[in-house]
Amino acid sequence: MLSPEKIKRINELANKSKTIGLSTEEAKEQTKLRKEYLETFRSSMRDTIENVRVIDPDGNDVTPEKVKDAHNNKYLN
Template sequence: MNKEVNQMADTEMKALIERINVLAKKAKEEGLSEIEELERKDLRQKYLKKFRESFKSQIEMVQVFDKAGKEVTPKKVQDIQRKKGLRD
């Protein structure tokens, strides 16, 4: 299920990026209408929200080890991982 969610999120991100790029190209070539400018702003906000969520999720999955092999993952991250059932 997690794989399906990731694929859906990837598809959404690709669609957002594609539309943002279309509007960026149009803005350079001929300019945007007010509606298109609002759409571009909304798309950028959605993109940033999804990017931040994805980045946060990745950080929460990280385990950090020192050169000696001892885990030094920050306690805050460990606590989040415990709440999500990712660690004992």
């Protein structure tokens, strides 16, 4: 999870970019922060998907094999 300070800074830079523009240094900072945010988001989403179980209305586990394999590989290694 990204710290609240970093999220606040991302938003500040985005707003400044839309209004008066960013300096070269600020643009580099924005790129770095966005990359870090996306990595964190993707990791969190991957963890969520790997821990999901799909159950049909009859109570059968119909989780795709790819998801089951990813879950097993993560916790068996």
